[in-house]
Amino acid sequence: MSYQVRIEDTDHAFNVDEGESVIDAALRSGLMLPYSCRNGTCGTCKGELVEGAIAYPDGLPPAIDASEDAAGKALFCQARASSDLVIRVQEVREAGDIIPQRLPARVEQIDDLAPDVRRIFLKLPRDKHLSFLAGQYLDILLRGGQRRSYSLGNAPREDGLLELHVRHLPGGVFSEYAFTTMQPGALLRFEGPLGNFFLREDSDRPMILMGGGTGFSPVKGIVERALQVGTTRPMHIYWGARAEPDLYLNQLPRQWAEQHGAIDYTPVLSEPASDGDWAGATGFVHHQVLADHPDLSGFDVYMSGPPPMIHAARDEFTAAGLPADRLFYDSFEAGGD
CATH class of the missing domain: 3.10.20.30 (Beta-grasp domain)
Structure with a gap:
C-alpha cells in the first residue's frame, strides 16, 4: 500500500x-x-x-x-x-542528478592531520560518478547493517576524489579500523550524497560559517565551492576546537583570508594550553560569533559540529535576529555501536 x-x-x-x-x-x-x-x-x-x-x-x-x-x-x-x-x-x-547511490570506493590516500584526525581520500571506479553538493555527507556501509556518517570535506573535483575527515573514537566501529588496519587500496562501500547542508548560491547575503572540531570538514567544502563559483559575498569563518593541535588544517583558512579580501577567519579555543602562547579567541565558538556580530539579521549562517554546539548556537543566533530560514546546519550525531 x-x-x-x-x-x-x-x-x-x-x-x-x-x-x-x-x-x-x-x-x-x-x-x-x-x-x-x-x-x-x-x-x-x-x-x-x-x-x-x-x-x-x-x-x-x-x-x-x-x-x-x-x-x-x-x-x-x-x-x-x-x-x-x-x-x-x-x-x-x-534533486536533479543529486540522487543518493550505493557505490564502492577505494582508499586512495590517508593523511594524519592530528593525533586523532585522519583525512581519507576515496576514489570511485572509472565507470562511476557521484554528483554532490559541497557540504553533504556519505554513510559508510558496514557489516551487520551498521553505518557511519562522514561529511564530504571538498567541493566536487575534476579527479573525482572524495575527502573525509575521520576523528578517532576508541572502540568506534569504523574509526578504530581507520586508525589501525586501514591501508591505501582498501575497498569501502557507501551511500550518498545525503543531507541538506550545502551552499545556497542564489543568496547575496554575507555568510558566517562555523565549524566545531571535525565540523570544519563540510565548511571547508562549502568555502571551496564558493571560491569555485567566484562569489564576492563576505565570508567569516569560525573554527572552534579544544586546543591548538585540534585546528588540524589551521593554515588553510588562514591562507584563504590572506588571499581573498572578502574572507575573515577566527579560530576559537575552549581549552587552550595553560603553558602555551595562544593569543587568539577563547571560549565557546558561537559566543565569539555573537561578540563579533551581535545582529545576525542580515546574514546566512552555516554551522556544523557536535549537537551541544548546534543546539546552543541555534537558540542564541535566532535570538540575535537570524531568520530561521537563513540558518543551515549539520549536527554530528554520534553513531551508537
Whole structure:
C-alpha cells in the first residue's frame, strides 16, 4: 500500500510506501526536503502535518516533544504515513542528478592531520560518478547493517576524489579500523550524497560559517565551492576546537583570508594550553560569533559540529535576529555501536 504526500503551497507531490519514511520517499522521487541525521535527533527535518495521519516506528523521536506533536509538528525522517498527507516544510528543491547511490570506493590516500584526525581520500571506479553538493555527507556501509556518517570535506573535483575527515573514537566501529588496519587500496562501500547542508548560491547575503572540531570538514567544502563559483559575498569563518593541535588544517583558512579580501577567519579555543602562547579567541565558538556580530539579521549562517554546539548556537543566533530560514546546519550525531 502507498499514500500520496503533497507539499503545501507547491506543485510537488510524491508517493510514500507503507513503512517508508517521508524523507526517504521524497529522495526516491527526486525531491530534497530538509534533513540531516535521519535518526530523529537533530530536528533539521521538522515540519508541519497539515492533513492526514502519521506514526513513528519507535515512539516519539528525541527532537520533538509531546506539545509539538500535539500542535501538528512532525519529524519527517522518522514519520510513516498512515493516510494521504499534506505537509508544510521550510524548503524543497528538485534533486536533479543529486540522487543518493550505493557505490564502492577505494582508499586512495590517508593523511594524519592530528593525533586523532585522519583525512581519507576515496576514489570511485572509472565507470562511476557521484554528483554532490559541497557540504553533504556519505554513510559508510558496514557489516551487520551498521553505518557511519562522514561529511564530504571538498567541493566536487575534476579527479573525482572524495575527502573525509575521520576523528578517532576508541572502540568506534569504523574509526578504530581507520586508525589501525586501514591501508591505501582498501575497498569501502557507501551511500550518498545525503543531507541538506550545502551552499545556497542564489543568496547575496554575507555568510558566517562555523565549524566545531571535525565540523570544519563540510565548511571547508562549502568555502571551496564558493571560491569555485567566484562569489564576492563576505565570508567569516569560525573554527572552534579544544586546543591548538585540534585546528588540524589551521593554515588553510588562514591562507584563504590572506588571499581573498572578502574572507575573515577566527579560530576559537575552549581549552587552550595553560603553558602555551595562544593569543587568539577563547571560549565557546558561537559566543565569539555573537561578540563579533551581535545582529545576525542580515546574514546566512552555516554551522556544523557536535549537537551541544548546534543546539546552543541555534537558540542564541535566532535570538540575535537570524531568520530561521537563513540558518543551515549539520549536527554530528554520534553513531551508537
